[in-house]
Amino acid sequence: MSNDTSRLSxxxxxxxxxxxxxxxxxxxxLDLLRESLGLVGTKExxxxxxxxxxxxxxxxxxxxxxxxxxxxxxxxxxxxxxxFDSEKLIHFLRSGxxxxxxxTPGVVVTANWIRANPELADSFSLRELMAGNLCRCTxxxxxxxxxxxxxxxxxxxxxxxx
Amino acid sequence: MDRxxxxxxxxxxxxxxxxLELEGFLWGMTVRSPSPRGTxxxxxxxxxxxxxxxxxxxxxxxPGPNEVRLIEVxxxxxxxxxxxxxxxxxxxxxxxxxxxxxxxxxxxEVVVDEQEPVLDYRKAPNPNQIQHxxxxxxxxLEITKGDVDAVFRDADHVVEGIYETGAQEHLYxxxxxxxxxxxxxxxxxxxxxxxxxxxVLNSLKHTFxxxxxxxxxxxAPTGGGFGGKEDYPSxxxxxxxxxxxxxxxxxxxxxxxxxxxxSTTKRHPAHVSYRTAHDSDGRLLAQDIDVxxxxxxxxxxxxVVLSRAIIHAGGPYACDHxxxxxxxxxxxxxxxxxxxxxxxPQTLFATERHMDRAADQLGIDPVxxxxxxxxxxxxxxxxxxLINDGTDRQKVLQQALDHADYQNKRKENxxxxxxxxxxxxxxxxxxxxHGAGFTGSGEVYLESKVRVAGLPDGRIEVxxxxxxxGQGALTVFTQIASxxxxxxxxxxxxxxxxxxxxxxxxxxxxxxxxxxxxxxxERACEDLVRAVGGDSDTRGQSLCNxxxxxxxxxxxxxxxxxxxxxxxxxxxxxxxxxxGDAYGTFAWAAYIADxxxxxxxxxxxxxxxxxxxxxxxxxxxxxxxxxxxxxxxxAIGWALSEECIWDxxxxxxAQMTNYIxxxxxxxxxxxxxxxxNPYEYGAQGSKGIGELxxxxxxPAIANAIAAATGSxxxxxxxxxxxxxxxMGLCDVE
Ligand code: FES
Ligand code: FES
Numbered sequence: 001m002s003n004d005t006s007r008l009s010x011x012x013x014x015x016x017x018x019x020x021x022x023x024x025x026x027x028x029x030l031d032l033l034r035e036s037l038g039l040v041g042t043k044e045x046x047x048x049x050x051x052x053x054x055x056x057x058x059x060x061x062x063x064x065x066x067x068x069x070x071x072x073x074x075x076x077x078x079x080x081x082x083x084f085d086s087e088k089l090i091h092f093l094r095s096g097x098x099x100x101x102x103x104t105p106g107v108v109v110t111a112n113w114i115r116a117n118p119e120l121a122d123s124f125s126l127r128e129l130m131a132g133n134l135c136r137c138t139x140x141x142x143x144x145x146x147x148x149x150x151x152x153x154x155x156x157x158x159x160x161x162x
Numbered sequence: 163m164d165r166x167x168x169x170x171x172x173x174x175x176x177x178x179x180x181x182l183e184l185e186g187f188l189w190g191m192t193v194r195s196p197s198p199r200g201t202x203x204x205x206x207x208x209x210x211x212x213x214x215x216x217x218x219x220x221x222x223x224x225p226g227p228n229e230v231r232l233i234e235v236x237x238x239x240x241x242x243x244x245x246x247x248x249x250x251x252x253x254x255x256x257x258x259x260x261x262x263x264x265x266x267x268x269x270x271e272v273v274v275d276e277q278e279p280v281l282d283y284r285k286a287p288n289p290n291q292i293q294h295x296x297x298x299x300x301x302x303l304e305i306t307k308g309d310v311d312a313v314f315r316d317a318d319h320v321v322e323g324i325y326e327t328g329a330q331e332h333l334y335x336x337x338x339x340x341x342x343x344x345x346x347x348x349x350x351x352x353x354x355x356x357x358x359x360x361x362v363l364n365s366l367k368h369t370f371x372x373x374x375x376x377x378x379x380x381x382a383p384t385g386g387g388f389g390g391k392e393d394y395p396s397x398x399x400x401x402x403x404x405x406x407x408x409x410x411x412x413x414x415x416x417x418x419x420x421x422x423x424x425s426t427t428k429r430h431p432a433h434v435s436y437r438t439a440h441d442s443d444g445r446l447l448a449q450d451i452d453v454x455x456x457x458x459x460x461x462x463x464x465x466v467v468l469s470r471a472i473i474h475a476g477g478p479y480a481c482d483h484x485x486x487x488x489x490x491x492x493x494x495x496x497x498x499x500x501x502x503x504x505x506x507p508q509t510l511f512a513t514e515r516h517m518d519r520a521a522d523q524l525g526i527d528p529v530x531x532x533x534x535x536x537x538x539x540x541x542x543x544x545x546x547x548l549i550n551d552g553t554d555r556q557k558v559l560q561q562a563l564d565h566a567d568y569q570n571k572r573k574e575n576x577x578x579x580x581x582x583x584x585x586x587x588x589x590x591x592x593x594x595x596h597g598a599g600f601t602g603s604g605e606v607y608l609e610s611k612v613r614v615a616g617l618p619d620g621r622i623e624v625x626x627x628x629x630x631x632g633q634g635a636l637t638v639f640t641q642i643a644s645x646x647x648x649x650x651x652x653x654x655x656x657x658x659x660x661x662x663x664x665x666x667x668x669x670x671x672x673x674x675x676x677x678x679x680x681x682x683x684e685r686a687c688e689d690l691v692r693a694v695g696g697d698s699d700t701r702g703q704s705l706c707n708x709x710x711x712x713x714x715x716x717x718x719x720x721x722x723x724x725x726x727x728x729x730x731x732x733x734x735x736x737x738x739x740x741x742g743d744a745y746g747t748f749a750w751a752a753y754i755a756d757x758x759x760x761x762x763x764x765x766x767x768x769x770x771x772x773x774x775x776x777x778x779x780x781x782x783x784x785x786x787x788x789x790x791x792x793x794x795x796x797a798i799g800w801a802l803s804e805e806c807i808w809d810x811x812x813x814x815x816a817q818m819t820n821y822i823x824x825x826x827x828x829x830x831x832x833x834x835x836x837x838x839n840p841y842e843y844g845a846q847g848s849k850g851i852g853e854l855x856x857x858x859x860x861p862a863i864a865n866a867i868a869a870a871t872g873s874x875x876x877x878x879x880x881x882x883x884x885x886x887x888x889m890g891l892c893d894v895e
Contacts, residue, residue, distance in 0.1 A: 039174075040174075040177070040180075040181035041173070041174020041175065042174070043178075043335070043336070043385075044180075045335045045336075045337075045419070045818075046419045046817070046818045047418060047419060048419070048817060048818065048819060050817075050818035050819055051335065051818055053335055080174070081173065081174035082173070082174050084173065086169055086172070086173050089169065089172045089173065092172050093164050093165065093168045093169055093172060094164060094784070095784075096165070096784045096785065096787065096788040097172065098165065098168050098171040098172055099165075099386075099632035099633065099634070099788055099792065100334065100335065100336065100384065100385045100386040100387075100631055100632025101167075101171030101172075101176050101178075101383070101385060101632065102178070102334070102335035102336035102385030102386055102632075103335045104171045104172060104174075105174045108172055108173075108174075125827075126826075127826045127827050128826075128827050130825075130826040130827075131825040131826050131827035131828075132825075133826075134335070134818070134823060134825060135335070135792075135826075136332075136333050136334055136335050136386055136388070136792070136796065136823065137335075137386055137632045137788070137792045138788055138791060138792050138795075139788070139790075139791030139792040139793070139794055139795035139796075139829065139832050140791075140795065140825075140826040140829060141787075141788075141791045141831055141832055142784075142788050142791070143826065144826060144831075
C-alpha cells in the first residue's frame with residue numbers, strides 16, 4: 001500500500017532470522033506477516049480471535065496474530081507455520097490432520113507448541129489444549145490422533161498407527 | 163495413500179485465493195441493501211468522500227442480462243430497481259487501498275422505499291407480500307404411492323408430529339474470494355475459491371453475453387465448501403469480473419468473515435409435518451408428510467434441494483402407502499442454498515425423531531420399530547424404486563448397536579439417572595440413507611465428460627472440472643487412475659481445474675465425485691489404452707512405453723482418452739410423476755449418540771458417538787473416515803449450538819463470536835465403522851459418502867436427549883435455552 005505515509009520501523013526475529021519491518025500503526029501482527037513479509041502460510045479465518053487459523057508463537061507462546069497489534073511484536077521472537085521441518089509433520093499427514101487446510105497452519109503451530117511442552121498434557125487433555133483452533137472439516141479426530149502419535153514418537157515410543 | 167497435497171497444507175505452502183501473488187491489483191468490495199424488501203429510490207454518495215480514485219460499477223455496467231444464471235434467472239447480479247433481502251448486492255467499488263475501499267463502501271447509502279417483507283416462511287403470505295408467481299411458492303413437488311387416505315381411515319394407531327430445523331452457516335474456514343483480470347487476448351478470467359468451475363463459467367457467459375472462448379474460470383485451492391461454494395462463487399466472480407473489466411486492472415475480492423456469514427447462502431430452514439399409521443407391531447402402514455422449506459429471496463437451488471428433501475423424507479423404510487408433499491417458499495432473507503446433505507438432513511431429522519415418538523406412543527422399543535420397518539431387498543422406496551443391492555440393512559443397525567454397547571448403556575443410563583441429582587443420560591439411534599449422485603435424470607442431463615492425456619514422457623494426466631476442497635478428490639482421483647492403468651501414483655498428474663483445459667465433468671456436489679467422476683476416469687483410461695492400440699494387458703510399464711512410442715510416431719499431437727456419462731442399465735426415473743429410480747444407489751447408515759444433559763444449565767454434552775455405514779467400497783480409509791467424522795461434528799453443531807438469529811431477514815450473529823460451532827473440547831472421538839458392499843457402477847465399487855454423515859447425528863442426538871430428559875424435543879438446534887423452555891423450566895423461546 002504505497003500511499004500510506006505513516007510507516008514505522010520495528011525489529012523482530014521471525015523464524016530464526018532477525019528482520020526490520022516497516023508497519024503502519026494500525027497493522028496487526030497478521031498483516032505484518034502476510035503483507036509486509038509475504039509469509040502467507042498464516043491465515044485469517046475470522047479476524048476476531050475466535051478461530052485460531054492465525055495462530056503463531058510469540059516468544060514461544062501461541063497467540064492469535066489477528067489480535068496482536070504489529071508494534072507489540074517489536075523485539076519479540078515470532079515463529080510461524082513456515083518454521084517447521086516437514087519431516088516432523090509426518091504423523092500429522094498420516095492421521096488426517098488436514099483436509100481443506102484453511103485451519104491447518106494454526107493447528108500445526110498449536111500442535112507443535114504442545115509437542116514442545118509435553119508436560120502440558122499432564123494437566124490438560126489434548127482436546128482441551130487444541131480447543132482454540134476451530135476446524136470445520138476433520139471433526140478433530142485426525143488432529144488429536146496426529147498430535148498424540150507424534151508426541152508418542154517424540155517420547156521415543158513407537159507410534160500406534162502406520 | 164496419504165493426502166496428495168497434505169504436506170503442502172501442513173507446511174503452509176498451499177496458496178489459496180488470498181495468498182496468490184497479483185501485480186497492480188485493486189481491492190473490490192460490495193455495497194449492499196440495508197432493507198429486506200423495497201424499491202431503490204436513490205443511491206447517495208457522501209459528498210465528503212472523494213470517489214474520484216475509485217472504480218464504481220452499477221447495474222448499468224453489465225454488458226448482458228443482469229441475471230445470475232442458475233436453475234432460473236430471477237436473481238440479479240446487482241439489484242437495480244428493487245431489493246429482496248438485506249445484504250443484497252447493489253453496487254461495486256474498487257480501489258488500490260483496502261482501507262480506502264472499505265471507507266468508500268461506508269460512504270454510499272442505498273435509500274429504499276420499503277415494502278412489506280415476508281419474514282416467516284411458515285405463514286401463508288398476505289397479498290401485499292406476494293413476490294413470486296401468485297403464491298410465493300418457488301417450487302412444489304409431490305410423491306404418491308398407494309392410497310394413503312384409505313389406510314388412515316382404518317388405522318388403529320396414528321402418530322403425528324411437527325419437526326423443525328434451523329438455518330445453518332457453512333463456516334468453511336476460508337472465506338469466499340475471487341480474483342479477476344482481463345488477459346492480453348481480452349479474455350475475462352477469474353480464479354478463486356469454488357466447487358464448480360463450469361457453474362461460474364456459465365454465469366459469466368450469460369452475463370457477459372459471450373461464449374466460452376471469451377471467459378475463463380480457474381479454481382484456486384479451496385479451503386472448504388460444504389455446498390457453500392456451489393452457487394455463490396458465481397456471484398462473486400461476476401462482481402470481480404465486472405470491476406476488472408471497468409478498471410482495466412486485476413481485481414481481488416475477499417469477503418471478511420462477517421460479510422461472508424451475512425450475505426452468502428445457508429442451509430434451508432425446514433418445517434415438516436409427519437403423520438404415520440402403524441399396526442400394533444409398529445409396522446408402517448402409511449406415511450403422510452408435508453415438507454415446507456424456506457427458500458429465501460430467489461429461486462437459486464431450492465427446487466433441487468426440495469426434491470432431495472422429499473425423496474428422503476420417507477426414511478429407509480418399506481411402506482406401501484406414502485404421500486409426501488413439498489413446497490419451497492419465498493422469504494425476504496438471503497437465498498438459502500446447497501449445504502452438505504441438500505435437504506435430506508432436514509427431512510431425515512423429522513423421520514428419525516418421529517420413529518422414536520411412534521415407538522414411544524406404541525410402547526415398542528425404538529430399535530425394534532426400525533428393525534421391523536427397514537427396507538429389505540425386493541421392497542421399494544417411496545418413489546417406487548426397487549432396492550436390490552444385497553446390503554443387509556438390519557446388520558448395519560446391529561453393528562452400530564454392538565459397537566455402542568447400546569443395550570448395556572441404556573440400562574446404565576437409567577440407573578445413573580435414578581441416582582444423580584441433576585445429570586441425565588440417554589442414548590439415541592438414527593437409521594437413514596442417502597442417495598448418491600444427482601437426483602433422477604440429473605446425471606443424464608449433465609453428460610459429464612472426463613479426459614485423460616498420455617504425456618510424451620509416459621505419465622498420464624487426468625483432466626476434470628472436479629475440485630479439491632478438502633474432501634480428498636485429488637488423492638482419490640490419483641488412486642483411481644493409478645489403479646486403472648497400473649501406474650505409481652507419482653506418474654499420475656491431476657490437471658488444475660481450468661475451463662480452458664478441462665472438460666465439464668459436472669459440479670463437485672452431491673457426493674458424486676468419487677463414485678461418478680471416478681468411474682469416468684476409469685473408463686477414460688480404458689479409452690486411452692485403446693488409443694495406443696493396447697488391450698487389457700497393456701498396463702504399467704507397457705502402457706508407459708506404448709504412450710511414449712505413440713508420441714514418437716505422432717510428434718506434437720495430443721494423446722487423449724475420453725469418457726462421457728452413461729446411466730447404469732435398468733435405471734428409470736419419471737420427472738413428471740416423481741416415480742422410479744431416484745438414485746443409482748443409496749448409502750445406508752445407523753448412528754448412535756450417547757448424551758448427558760445437565761439439568762441446571764440444560765447444556766447437552768455428547769459423550770460417545772458411533773457412526774456405522776455401508777458406502778460401497780472404501781477407496782481411502784483415512785480420507786473416508788475423516789469425511790464421516792467431520793460431517794458428524796458439523797451435524798452435532800447443527801443439532802446443538804449453531805443458530806442463525808434473524809433480524810428483518812438478516813443474520814444478526816454473523817460472526818464466530820456468537821455463531822457457535824463445536825471445538826475439539828466439545829465433541830467426543832467419533833467412532834467410524836464401514837460395512838463395505840461394492841457398487842458395480844461406482845469407481846472401484848465406491849458410493850458417495852460426503853453428505854451421508856450430515857443426516858444422522860441430529861435425530862440421534864434429539865432421540866438421546868428425549869431419552870435422557872423425557873422432553874419431547876422436535877426442533878433444532880437444541881440450545882440450552884430451547885431445551886429449558888421445552889422442559890417447562892422457563893418460558894423464553
Ligand atoms: S483469524 Fe485470528 S483467531 Fe480467527
Ligand atoms: S481442515 Fe478445513 S477447517 Fe480444518
